Structures are given as structure tokens and as C-alpha cells.
Amino acid sequence: MHNSAKKIIKQYHDNQEVYRSLKHDIEDIFTRIIETHHFRISNMAIRIKSEDALMKKITYKNKYQDISQITDVVACRIITLFENDVDRIYECVKDNFDIVEYNDKRKKNYDDRIDFGYNSLHLLIKFNDERCQLIEYSAYQDIVFELQIRTTLQHSWAEIEHGLGYKSQYEIPKDIRRRLTRLSASLELLDEEFVQIAKEVDEYNKGIVHIEKVLKTDINANSLAQYVNTSPRINNILEKLHTEFQFQFERDSELISQSRIVQRFHYMGYTYINELDDFVENHLKEIEWLSRERIENYKEHQKINIYNVLIWISLVMLANEGSADPENIFTQESIERLQVLKELIEEKQMSVS
Numbered sequence: 001m002h003n004s005a006k007k008i009i010k011q012y013h014d015n016q017e018v019y020r021s022l023k024h025d026i027e028d029i030f031t032r033i034i035e036t037h038h039f040r041i042s043n044m045a046i047r048i049k050s051e052d053a054l055m056k057k058i059t060y061k062n063k064y065q066d067i068s069q070i071t072d073v074v075a076c077r078i079i080t081l082f083e084n085d086v087d088r089i090y091e092c093v094k095d096n097f098d099i100v101e102y103n104d105k106r107k108k109n110y111d112d113r114i115d116f117g118y119n120s121l122h123l124l125i126k127f128n129d130e131r132c133q134l135i136e137y138s139a140y141q142d143i144v145f146e147l148q149i150r151t152t153l154q155h156s157w158a159e160i161e162h163g164l165g166y167k168s169q170y171e172i173p174k175d176i177r178r179r180l181t182r183l184s185a186s187l188e189l190l191d192e193e194f195v196q197i198a199k200e201v202d203e204y205n206k207g208i209v210h211i212e213k214v215l216k217t218d219i220n221a222n223s224l225a226q227y228v229n230t231s232p233r234i235n236n237i238l239e240k241l242h243t244e245f246q247f248q249f250e251r252d253s254e255l256i257s258q259s260r261i262v263q264r265f266h267y268m269g270y271t272y273i274n275e276l277d278d279f280v281e282n283h284l285k286e287i288e289w290l291s292r293e294r295i296e297n298y299k300e301h302q303k304i305n306i307y308n309v310l311i312w313i314s315l316v317m318l319a320n321e322g323s324a325d326p327e328n329i330f331t332q333e334s335i336e337r338l339q340v341l342k343e344l345i346e347e348k349q350m351s352v353s
Helices: 003-014 016-037 051-061 084-096 135-140 152-164 174-215 221-230 232-245 254-258 261-267 273-282 284-295 308-321 332-352
Strands: 041-048 074-080 097-104 121-127 145-151
Touching: 003 016, 003 051, 016 041, 016 074, 016 084, 016 135, 074 084, 074 152, 084 097, 084 121, 084 145, 121 135, 145 152, 152 174, 174 221, 174 273, 221 254, 221 261, 221 273, 221 308, 232 273, 232 284, 232 308, 254 261, 254 308, 261 308, 273 284, 273 308, 284 308
Parallel strands: 074 145
Antiparallel strands: 041 074, 097 121, 121 145
16 A cells, blocks of 8 residues: 555544534535425435545545545535426535536537436535634535535436446447437436426416415405406316307406496305305306306407406306395396396206206
8 A cells, every 4th residue: 555545544534523524514504405495305315435435546546645635535415306406406505615616417418428327417515714614614624525416317317327337438339329328318308397397386386375365365356356367167167168159358357346246246145255166166057058148149259358257157146046136236127137047047957967
């Protein structure tokens, strides 16, 4: 064993307590970063290089004089679910550590690709001066450690690639190398597609949260407009009308006030959006039928205000309730017509059943 190798191994043993402490603190800091920013990760692993592995590296490279020159004695790997989180984590790393070396191995020319699966963001980092001013981090002043950030798909590919057993591109027949290149490109497309799907799922979930908030509000002009704009049931009614009649829709929420729709629902005993939504769910067929009946009276190419659906719902309510109207929200003529409408609805229900 050369003197430099003996020196490095001695330094390695002398620094064991520092390495263990560093490993613990790295894990603590990255865990807080991940939790604070809600990064979706598959795994985080931190390791201290074994003495055997260190000795092999010293012997193979034959260039190290001091352990400070070896930058992967302590190494961390973060595996994300989605590719866009790789760069987001990197931005957080920049805010908390000094970047000694940046090597983005995700961006390659496919014609020149050698390490097909090694598609990680590879960093050498160290604790910044600000952190090292704190007594608990002062021992890490001169220690550089390795950080790899990659996706689950990239990591799985790297594991499979390692299992294939080749060491360089020269060991692989050209046709196999070409197939590996295509597969690697497909892997990146999959990562991109998963990112897009995740965004769409997030938007969908936000919409669910929004509609739940709307359902809990009292009935007013604004909440009714929001209900029409966000309710899947209302959207389904309008989509069916558009498919059947090919009318264009417009949005003019002034109709809600002009037609006294809030007063209509209050009069019928509906004060919260969730009560209105329950009625729509329970009388969906009647509302769809009445909507078609009303739209047939529209002229061709005439635009339909989507908030008319609230009027149609109120008419079905009144037809079902069969109540008098002491506040004159509906005209007497309307009430008489609604009695006929109620009979038509009942006949429709009987024919369907």
C-alpha cells in the first residue's frame, strides 16, 4: 500500500464520527426540504463509502493524495416520482448548499450516448459558510459530498442496465446499442407524460376541492354562477344539449338577477347550493327533458345563455312542489303552464318506467 493510500485510509477512520454525523444532518435537512415543498419522492438513501470500496477507488484512480480529494465518501441519492421535481429539488439545494460541481447527465445527444441509463442530475455540494458558522455544522466546512437526483423510471433503467453486465459502448453490438438508445428515449417520453398526467390530476383535485367549497355556500348570485361553471352534473346537461342541438353557448350571469333566480330557489325552500345539487341529482331526467323542450323553441344559430339551466331547474322544482306563489316570483300564467308541465313530466316518468 502506498503512503498516500495509508494516509487516506487513516483519515477515513479518523473521520468516521464526522461522517456519521454528516449523514444524519444531510438526511434531516433534505427531509425537511422535501416535506416543506411537498416533493413527491420514491426514496432517499444516504451512505458512507465502505473501506473496501474506498480502497478500490484509491488503487484504480491512483491519483489521490488526501481524502478531501475524494468527493463521494458520503453520498446521497434522491429518487423522485416525477421528472420536474428533479429541477425543483436542485433549486432548493442551491438555496441551502454551495454547488461545487454541476453535471446534468439527463441532456445527451442520443447518437453519442454511451451510458444509456445514467440519466441523473449529478452534483457535488458542501455546506455553505452560513451553515458552517453554526457549531453543529462547523466540522463539515471542507467536506464535499455527492448528490444524485433522478426519477423512479431513470433509477429502474439504471438498475436494469447494470444487470445487463456491459461496461462500455464498445462491448455492445451496434444493433443492440441502437435498441437501447430507442428505449432510453422512450423512457424520457414516459417521464414527460407522467409529469403531464400529474399536473392534470392536480388540476382535477383542485376542481373537486373547489366544487366542494361551492356546495357548502348559501345560494346567492355569485354561488349560483360558480355552481353552473363547476358542477359536473350541470356540465353534463349542457354537453348533451350541445351535442343534440349544436347550439353555441354564452355566459351572461346577469340573467340570474334579472330572472330573480335566487328568490325562486329561496321561495322553494332551497337556501344552500348542496340542497340545490341534491335536487338536480334526484330530478336529473326531468331537468334534461325540460331543457330539450325549451331549447327546441330557440331559433337556429341563436346563442343560449348557460345560466338558463337555473331557470329550467326552478321550473321543475315548482312543477314538483305544485305550490302557490305569494311573492309573485312566477306569474299566474307561468303557474298554470307549470301545472301542465307537471302532468307532462309525470307522463314522461311513467313512459320511461
